[in-house]
Every structure is written in C-alpha cells, then in structure tokens.
Amino acid sequence: MYGLPLLSLSIWVPIVFGVAVLATGSDRNATAARLLALIGAIAGFLVTLPLYTGFNSAGSGFQYVELAPWIASFNVNYHLGIDGLSLLLILLNSFTTVLVVVAGWEIITQKVAQYMAAFLFLSGLMNGVFCALDALLFYVFFEATLIPMFIIIGVWGGPNRIYASVKFFLYTLLGSLLSLIALIYLYNTAEGSFSLLDFYQLPLGLGAQILIFFAFFMAFAVKVPMWPVHTWLPDAHVEAPTGGSVVLAAIMLKLGGYGFLRLSLPIVPDASQYLAGFVIFLSLVAVVYIGLVALVQTDMKKLIAYSSISHMGFVTLGIFIFNAQGMEGAIIQMISHGFVSGALFLCVGVLYDRMHSRQIADYGGVVNRMPVFAALFMLFAMANSGLPGTSGFVGEFTVIMGAMKANFWYAFLAASTLIFGAAYTLWMYKRVIFGAVANHHVAELQDINLREFLVLGALAAAVIMMGVWPDPFAEVLHTSVNDLLTHVSQSKLPVE
Amino acid sequence: MQYIQPLWPAYPELFLLFMVCVVLVADLFMHDDNRTATYTLTQFTLAGCALITWFTAPDSGPTYTFSGMFVDDLMSDVLKLITYFTVMGILVYSRAYITARGMFRGEFFSLVLFSTLGMMIMISANHLLALYLGLELLSLSLYAMVALQRDSARATEAAMKYFILGALASGMLLYGMSMIYGAAGTLEITRLANVIADGSAKGNILTFGLVFLVAGVGFKLGAAPFHMWVPDVYHGAPTAVTAFIGSAPKLAAFAFVMRLLVQGLGAEELLVEWRQMLIVMAVLSLALGNIIAIAQTNLKRMLAYSTISHMGFLLLGILSGDLNGYASGMFYVVVYVLMNIGAFGMIMLMARTDFEAEELNDYKGLNQRSPWFAFLMLLLMLSMAGIPPLAGFYAKLAVLQSVAQAGYVWLAVVAVIFSLIGAYYYLRIVRLMYFEDAADNTPIYATGDVRILMTINALAMLFFGVLPQPLMQICVDSILASF
Numbered sequence: 001m002y003g004l005p006l007l008s009l010s011i012w013v014p015i016v017f018g019v020a021v022l023a024t025g026s027d028r029n030a031t032a033a034r035l036l037a038l039i040g041a042i043a044g045f046l047v048t049l050p051l052y053t054g055f056n057s058a059g060s061g062f063q064y065v066e067l068a069p070w071i072a073s074f075n076v077n078y079h080l081g082i083d084g085l086s087l088l089l090i091l092l093n094s095f096t097t098v099l100v101v102v103a104g105w106e107i108i109t110q111k112v113a114q115y116m117a118a119f120l121f122l123s124g125l126m127n128g129v130f131c132a133l134d135a136l137l138f139y140v141f142f143e144a145t146l147i148p149m150f151i152i153i154g155v156w157g158g159p160n161r162i163y164a165s166v167k168f169f170l171y172t173l174l175g176s177l178l179s180l181i182a183l184i185y186l187y188n189t190a191e192g193s194f195s196l197l198d199f200y201q202l203p204l205g206l207g208a209q210i211l212i213f214f215a216f217f218m219a220f221a222v223k224v225p226m227w228p229v230h231t232w233l234p235d236a237h238v239e240a241p242t243g244g245s246v247v248l249a250a251i252m253l254k255l256g257g258y259g260f261l262r263l264s265l266p267i268v269p270d271a272s273q274y275l276a277g278f279v280i281f282l283s284l285v286a287v288v289y290i291g292l293v294a295l296v297q298t299d300m301k302k303l304i305a306y307s308s309i310s311h312m313g314f315v316t317l318g319i320f321i322f323n324a325q326g327m328e329g330a331i332i333q334m335i336s337h338g339f340v341s342g343a344l345f346l347c348v349g350v351l352y353d354r355m356h357s358r359q360i361a362d363y364g365g366v367v368n369r370m371p372v373f374a375a376l377f378m379l380f381a382m383a384n385s386g387l388p389g390t391s392g393f394v395g396e397f398t399v400i401m402g403a404m405k406a407n408f409w410y411a412f413l414a415a416s417t418l419i420f421g422a423a424y425t426l427w428m429y430k431r432v433i434f435g436a437v438a439n440h441h442v443a444e445l446q447d448i449n450l451r452e453f454l455v456l457g458a459l460a461a462a463v464i465m466m467g468v469w470p471d472p473f474a475e476v477l478h479t480s481v482n483d484l485l486t487h488v489s490q491s492k493l494p495v496e
Numbered sequence: 497m498q499y500i501q502p503l504w505p506a507y508p509e510l511f512l513l514f515m516v517c518v519v520l521v522a523d524l525f526m527h528d529d530n531r532t533a534t535y536t537l538t539q540f541t542l543a544g545c546a547l548i549t550w551f552t553a554p555d556s557g558p559t560y561t562f563s564g565m566f567v568d569d570l571m572s573d574v575l576k577l578i579t580y581f582t583v584m585g586i587l588v589y590s591r592a593y594i595t596a597r598g599m600f601r602g603e604f605f606s607l608v609l610f611s612t613l614g615m616m617i618m619i620s621a622n623h624l625l626a627l628y629l630g631l632e633l634l635s636l637s638l639y640a641m642v643a644l645q646r647d648s649a650r651a652t653e654a655a656m657k658y659f660i661l662g663a664l665a666s667g668m669l670l671y672g673m674s675m676i677y678g679a680a681g682t683l684e685i686t687r688l689a690n691v692i693a694d695g696s697a698k699g700n701i702l703t704f705g706l707v708f709l710v711a712g713v714g715f716k717l718g719a720a721p722f723h724m725w726v727p728d729v730y731h732g733a734p735t736a737v738t739a740f741i742g743s744a745p746k747l748a749a750f751a752f753v754m755r756l757l758v759q760g761l762g763a764e765e766l767l768v769e770w771r772q773m774l775i776v777m778a779v780l781s782l783a784l785g786n787i788i789a790i791a792q793t794n795l796k797r798m799l800a801y802s803t804i805s806h807m808g809f810l811l812l813g814i815l816s817g818d819l820n821g822y823a824s825g826m827f828y829v830v831v832y833v834l835m836n837i838g839a840f841g842m843i844m845l846m847a848r849t850d851f852e853a854e855e856l857n858d859y860k861g862l863n864q865r866s867p868w869f870a871f872l873m874l875l876l877m878l879s880m881a882g883i884p885p886l887a888g889f890y891a892k893l894a895v896l897q898s899v900a901q902a903g904y905v906w907l908a909v910v911a912v913i914f915s916l917i918g919a920y921y922y923l924r925i926v927r928l929m930y931f932e933d934a935a936d937n938t939p940i941y942a943t944g945d946v947r948i949l950m951t952i953n954a955l956a957m958l959f960f961g962v963l964p965q966p967l968m969q970i971c972v973d974s975i976l977a978s979f
Contacts, residue, residue, distance in 0.1 A: 025867075026867075070963075070965070071890070071964055071965045071968065072965055072969070073823075073965065073968040073969055073972055074893075074894075074897070074968075111863075114863075114867070136893075139884065140884040140885050140889070143883060143884045143889075144883070144884050144885050146883065147878060147883060150923075150926075151926075151930060154927060154930055154931040155863075155930050155931060161931065162927055162931050162932075165927070165931070166920070166923060166927065169919070169923060170916065170919065170920060170923075173883075173916055173919055174916050177912040177913075177915070177916055178909075178912065180893070180896070180912065181896070181900070181905065181908050181909055181912055184893070184896055184897050184900045184908065185900055185905060187897065188897070188900055188901045
C-alpha cells in the first residue's frame with residue numbers, strides 16, 4: 001500500500017514515540033507525556049490497520065516482506081514478513097497498547113514519561129518479534145522485550161516487585177539463552193545463514209532435532225508459560241501494575257505460542273511430532289491441575305494469572321495435536337485470551353485503584369455501588385469461562401473439537417476446563433460483586449468513569465464480536481495454518 | 497643503521513617516547529594551579545599518536561622493522577587507535593576524581609603515557625623479548641600507579657600484591673620463553689612459527705615452555721586460576737587507576753595472546769595443546785567470576801570478578817582456533833573495553849571528595865537523582881550482561897558462534913549458563929538504581945566534557961547494538977589482514 005514499509009512502521013513508530021515521550025522528562029510535563037504517548041499508541045495502531053485491509057488471505061508465504069542487510073559479517077538480514085498468524089497478533093498488540101496507555105492515564109502519577117515510554121517500546125519490540133523472519137532478529141526482539149517489562153514490574157509494581165521482576169527476568173532469560181545456542185547451531189549447520197526460511201528447509205537428524213526442540217521448548221514453554229515452568233507468572237502478575245499485567249497476559253505470553261508456531265514446528269517438525277505426546281501431557285496438566293489451583297486462590301490477580309496458565313494450556317494443546325482445527329483454535333484462543341485476560345486484569349485494576357486491595361475477601365456487593373462495572377465484568381467473566389457467544393467459546397471449542405479428532409481422552413480432559421473455568425471465575429465473581437455490601441469501603445465505591453468505560457467497552461465489543469462473528473479473524477488464518485501443517489507433515493530427516 | 501630501517505612503522509612509539517620526556521620535564525616547571533597544562537599536553541600527545549598511527553598505517557600486509565622485532569599491521573593499528581582513545585577517555589573521566597584526591601600531578605600523566613607506550617610495544621612486538629619489554633614497561637608503570645595514593649593502606653597493599661604476583665608471572669613468562677628459545681633456537685615470532693612448521697623444533701621442550709607461557713598470559717589477562725590479584729587490585733587502587741588497569745591493558749593482552757599463541761605457536765600440534773589449557777582457564781574464569789561476583793557488595797570488586805568472567809569469554813573466542821574466532825575475540829575485547837571505561841567512568845562521576853561511590857548501595861535510587869545517568873548505567877550494565885539489543889550481546893554471540901563452529905557446543909552451553917548467572921548481578925545494579933529509593937540526595941555534579949563523553953560512551957553500546965556491523969567488519973578485516 002503506497003509502497004510504505006508497513007511492518008517497519010509498526011515496529012518503529014511506537015519506539016520513536018517512546019523516545020519522544022522519554023524526552024518530555026520529569027513529572028512536571030506529565031500531561032504532555034500522556035498525550036504524546038496516546039498519540040504514539042494510536043499512530044502505532046493506525047499503521048497496523050492497512051496490514052489487515054491489504055492482506056491477501058488466500059496467499060501462501062509471507063507478505064509485506066522487507067529485506068535489507070543488517071550484520072553482513074554474520075549474514076544477518078533485517079528480514080520482515082507476516083502471515084495470517086502474525087497479522088492477528090500484531091493487531092492485538094497495537095490495540096492493547098492504546099488501551100494500556102489510556103488505562104494508566106490518571107493512575108500512574110510517578111515517572112509518567114518513563115512508564116508510557118516503556119509500554120511504547122514494548123509494543124514496538126513485540127511487533128518486531130511477530131514480524132521477524134531472521135532468527136537473530138527474532139531473538140533480539142524477543143529478548144529485548146525483557147528490559148521494559150523488567151522496569152515496568154520493578155518500578156511501578158507492588159510491595160514484592162523486586163523479587164517478582166528479577167524472577168521474571170532470569171527465568172525467561174534462562175530459556176531464551178538455550179534457544180540462542182540452538183540458533184547458533186542451526187546457523188552453523190545452514191552454513192552461515194540465520195534466515196528462518198533457510199532453517200525451514202534444513203535437513204536435520206532426529207537426535208539433533210530433539211535437542212533443538214528442547215532448547216526452543218525451554219524458551220517458549222517458559223514464556224507461555226507451561227506447567228511446570230510457570231511459577232514466575234503468578235508472581236509477576238500479582239506485583240506488576242495493571243498495565244503491566246495486561247500486556248504480560250495479553251501479548252507477552254503469546255510470544256511463546258508464536259515461537260512454537262514460527263520456530264519449533266517448522267524447523268524441527270519430526271521432533272515436534274515425536275515429542276507431541278509430552279507437550280500434550282504438560283498442556284493437559286496445565287488445563288486441569290492449574291485450573292484446580294486457580295479455584296483456591298484468594299487474590300484476584302493470582303486467580304486470573306492461574307486462569308491464564310490454564311487457558312494457555314489450550315494453546316499448546318491445540319498446536320501439538322497437529323490438525324487444522326486444533327491449530328486454528330489455538331491461534332484464536334491466543335487472540336481471545338488476549339482480550340479476555342487483558343480485560344479481567346483491567347477490571348481488577350479498576351477495583352484495586354479504588355480499594356487498594358486484591359483480596360477477594362475484602363469485597364462483596366460491589367454491584368450495588370458499581371452497576372455498569374459489574375455488567376462489563378460479568379461479560380468478561382463469562383468469556384473467561386467459555387460461554388457461547390463470547391470469544392472464549394470459539395477458541396476453546398475449536399481446540400476441543402481438534403483434540404477429539406486426535407484422541408477422545410485429550411478432548412475429555414480439555415473439556416473439563418469448561419467446568420473448572422466456570423467454577424473459579426464465576427465463584428470469584430459472585431464473591432466480589434454479589435451479596436450484601438461487605439464493608440464501608442465498598443459502600444464508598446464510585447462507578448467507572450468515562451475513561452475506564454471506554455477501555456473496558458472497547459474490549460467488550462471485541463470479545464462479543466469475536467464470539468458472534470469470528471470469520472474476520474479465522475479467514476486470514478486458513479492458508480497460513482494449512483501451509484504450516486503441510487510443512488510439518490514433511491519429514492526433514494536426512495534420506496538414508 | 498640498516499637494522500632499524502624502515503623507521504616509520506615505529507613513529508607513533510617514538511613520538512610518544514619523546515613526548516613523555518617532554519611532559520615529565522615540562523611538569524617540573526609548573527605550579528600546582530596550572531597543572532591543567534600537563535593534562536592538556538597529555539591529551540594532545542595521545543591525539544598526536546592517533547594521527548601518526550592513522551597516517552603511517554601500511555597499505556598492505558604487515559611491515560617488519562628493527563630486524564624483525566617490530567611489526568606494524570592492521571590489527572596493531574586498530575588496537576593502538578582504540579588504546580589511545582580509551583586512555584584519553586579515562587583521563588577525561590578521572591580528571592575531577594584525581595584532582596579531588598591530590599593525584600592530579602605530573603607523575604600520574606607520565607606513568608599513564610609510559611604504560612601506554614608499553615602497551616603499544618606489546619601490540620606491535622614480533623619478538624618475544626620485545627613483547628616482554630613492552631609488558632614490563634606496562635606492568636611497572638601500573639604497579640606505581642596503584643601505589644600512587646601513598647597514604648592509603650589499601651592501595652599500598654594492592655600494589656604490593658600486584659607487584660609480587662606480577663613479578664612471579666613475569667618470571668614464568670621468561671622461563672617459558674627461554675624454553676622456547678632452547679627448543680626452537682629463535683625468539684622472533686614469525687621465524688619461530690616457521691621453525692615449528694619445519695618440524696625442527698624439539699616438541700617436548702616446546703610444550704613445556706608453552707605451559708609456562710600460558711600461565712603467564714593467564715596472569716596478565718586475569719583469567720582464573722591466575723586471577724587472585726584482580727579483585728584486590730581493582731578494589732584497592734584509586735578508581736581512576738582501576739579504570740585504567742581494567743581497560744586498555746586488556747587490548748594489549750589480547751594482542752599479546754595473538755602474537756604469542758596464534759602467530760608464534762599456532763601450529764596445529766601446539767594449538768591442540770594450548771587449546772586444552774585455554775578451555776580449562778575459560779571455564780574456570782566464567783564459573784568463578786560470575787559466581788563470586790554475586791556475593792560482592794562493592795561495585796569495584798564486582799566489576800573485578802566480572803572482568804574475570806569476560807576474560808573467560810575472550811579466551812573462548814581465541815581457543816576456537818580460526819580467523820573467525822580471533823575476530824570474535826577482538827570484537828569482544830573492544831566492546832568489553834568500551835563497557836568497562838563507561839562503568840568506571842560512572843563510578844568516578846558519582847564520586848566526590850571523601851566519597852568513593854564504590855558501594856553498590858551508593859547507586860540506590862539513581863533514577864530519582866539523575867534519570868539520564870541511570871539510563872546510561874542501565875545500558876552499560878545490560879550490555880555487560882549481554883542482553884540484546886546492546887553491543888555486549890553481539891560480542892557474546894560472535895564468540896559463541898565461533899566456539900560452536902569449532903565443535904565445542906558444550907562450551908557454548910557452559911558459557912551461556914554462566915552468563916545467565918552473571919545477568920543476576922548486573923541486574924542488581926539496575927534494580928538498585930530503578931527500584932529503590934535514594935538514600936543520599938546530594939546532587940550529582942559533572943563537568944560538561946564528562947557528561948558528553950559518558951553519553952557518547954553509553955549510547956555507543958546501543959549504537960553498536962543496533963548496528964554492530966561497522967565494528968565487526970573492522971575486527972574481521974584487521975584479523976584477516978594480519979594473519
């Protein structure tokens with residue numbers, strides 16, 4: 001479209017605005033910083049829209065490709081391109097950034113410029129991950145996202161923020177460093193190329209594939225996070241400021257799922273098939289066991305964090321059952337989870353800003369004071385439990401259908417989430433929102449203002465639209481998913 | 497006279513030698529209040545050396561002179577240029593610091609220049625004796641610099657420790673060199689390589705000498721298990737001197753390793769021998785440096801252990817044993833030096849009269865006191881930790897790639913695991929600066945030149961992180977042109 005490098009714009013517009021926001025300096029210019037951040041976030045979102053309108057959903061391969069030499073000594077290229085899967089995630093990311101900027105508008109009063117800038121940087125960097133077609137470029141973006149998130153959790157987080165931020169950083173760094181070794185190994189095997197497209201064609205023996213698979217698995221499973229490497233997530237979520245939790249749940253976790261689809265599956269297809277059972281097992285543990293863990297949480301944010309892990313179990317399950325429904329369902333589930341978990345964290349944020357407590361026990365009868373809020377919260381809670389007509393249903397149902405094709409018991413266990421999910425979400429909802437007004441703090445609550453209504457309303461619209469009419473999301477996926485499955489079904493083992 | 501023809505490859509050294517004498521004499525006639533003139537003269541001397549080196553760079557291939565004792569090639573010119581700029585940078589950073597501590601005197605500057613001369617000779621040596629002479633000139637000047645603060649017991653102790661262990665290492669080097677001479681009958685590095693290639697050198701004695709040489713090299717680099725002096729000297733010396741010891745001499749030490757092990761003893765059968773030793777040293781350095789650094793509460797000591805681990809990485813690059821690996825080692829050492837002077841520059845910037853700013857807790861809440869300096873320090877620390885998109889990441893990547901290519905994937909895994917551990921203590925600085933409240937709200941004062949240099953220095957980490965190609969290309973080219 002007009003020959004503009006749209007993907008580069010989607011990466012660099014937020015980052016350039018981030019620098020500009022940082023330049024506004026101290027909190028005396030907080031209003032300027034907020035306005036500039038909002039303009040940047042909206043501009044960042046607007047430049048991603050033509051990606052969707054101009055996208056050819058029937059075309060295979062990557063679109064909007066940009067290629068320029070970057071580090072010639074290593075034959076690394078600034079190679080960008082997207083398919084249907086990255087397209088949706090880019091849109092989700094840029095959309096969420098706008099919401100996060102608006103959501104932090106009056107809430108953040110300390111170091112406003114740094115806060116806003118961190119989110120803009122994060123947005124640009126994550127778009128970079130979704131666009132990169134060069135493994136090193138991917139890795140650089142993937143890793144660089146840690147820095148702003150580390151700062152966000154550590155500076156604006158809760159009382160135990162230091163522990164949480166360091167744990168978050170080191171945990172994810174461990175995983176990605178091992179994947180770096182795998183990338184270097186692939187680079188040497190591919191005789192000096194970091195291009196993902198070259199990696200896709202590279203024949204590899206099963207032993208090497210399995211090692212590479214585990215190296216990637218460490219990076220992406222930590223990011224998703226999968227049971228048993230999920231323990232950083234509840235800490236990070238509980239301590240992060242609302243905006244941080246939203247971005248973490250809505251986008252950052254998707255980096256892991258995206259990594260599986262973009263790197264693990266196509267580069268080591270044989271190992272992925274060989275070890276699918278193992279991944280499915282872990283996913284089902286996440287769905288069932290973490291669902292039970294969520295049930296006993298007393299802290300709302302922690303509950304939603306565990307619910308995130310459980311829902312992300314669906315994503316990895318869908319990816320590794322290797323059929324079109326499963327994979328499409330997994331991707332839809334990622335997008336839907338982006339909306340729903342983001343919205344739930346925002347809801348908790350709304351309550352926390354008023355009451356400064358996340359304990360379920362401190363609430364009760366909120367509906368009497370905040371009816372509008374209660375209605376929106378209800379919608380998101382329903383979406384989280386997978387009610388038909390909301391986005392949560394589409395993804396989960398498609399994955400369960402895919403799982404049923406693969407194995408009845410997979411589907412059976414996965415479907416248990418419909419019960420557990422409903423149980424922990426609605427039970428929390430009931431205890432917080434319904435009942436008699438619990439104490440005088442609740443009695444003094446004010447309903448949401450226009451700013452909060454806009455943020456939650458936008459997400460509510462997205463959740464309902466995706467639930468009722470998922471086609472606009474699903475249609476861009478078909479070709480990409482089918483191509484990926486065809487590729488995965490071809491063995492890369494060297495011919496004896 | 498024909499032995500010292502042509503003379504031009506050594507012009508920078510000759511100019512520097514002449515100017516050291518000028519500085520030394522001129523300083524005698526100066527009052528304490530116009531000592532700035534000595535400082536300016538020193539800076540101009542280094543700038544002059546840079547110009548001469550630039551304009552006398554050979555057009556093609558190495559040029560030998562002084563009967564083959566001295567070589568001028570692209571690698572030496574690049575390393576020398578970086579050395580000058582490093583030393584100039586350190587002088588800018590340390591000016592206020594040494595003024596406040598009564599070290600802003602002629603001795604400091606002449607010692608700095610003498611040690612620079614020593615480094616230049618090491619970088620350009622093509623003869624074991626020249627190498628040794630350069631090394632001793634450097635080391636003796638450093639011993640004196642560490643002890644420059646006469647009244648400080650800590651500095652004196654550090655200087656004694658440094659001197660005794662340094663002398664021991666020099667002894668080992670000399671012993672090793674004598675073995676090599678016995679086995680090969682020559683001390684000239686290029687001829688040594690030829691003799692070994694002919695097969696006319698005596699294998700066992702050669703290997704025996706090699707062991708001593710590697711031990712000496714390990715000491716000078718500060719690699720484990722020859723690292724004992726590093727933390728004490730870094731901690732005890734005045735920060736200005738620590739910044740000096742920790743930076744430019746590593747460039748010279750890199751050249752030293754390249755000349756000695758790669759150029760002189762790089763034959764396949766010897767490479768196998770020293771590679772094993774380097775593997776042990778690299779793994780030990782990575783492990784020890786990164787793990788012990790966690791326990792430090794003093795930033796200078798922490799950086800000392802961090803240096804040990806960085807030297808481990810440098811050795812990994814060299815032990816790959818191919819041009820690619822040497823280039824990655826060179827890239828690593830250049831990036832390391834840039835990060836290191838930045839970090840020590842920051843310590844000196846934060847320091848005041850009677851306040852050293854060397855405890856980790858002194859950095860608490862730096863983001864409140866000065867967001868810009870906190871940001872610069874963040875860049876430096878994350879670059880040291882090797883987080884993309886900062887220069888330190890590419891340095892590590894280049895080394896890991898060459899190690900993996902040489903078939904040592906397990907070494908790459910070990911290196912990665914220890915750099916994960918390393919990330920913890922670099923993050924701790926970031927954590928203190930950003931997440932904690934300031935305990936001390938004294939305004940941070942820095943002169944304009946320091947501010948500008950610090951900004952350039954730290955932003956260079958980001959610049960070379962986003963666009964590492966130019967620097968990488970320089971390293972690749974200079975290794976290709978010199979070997």
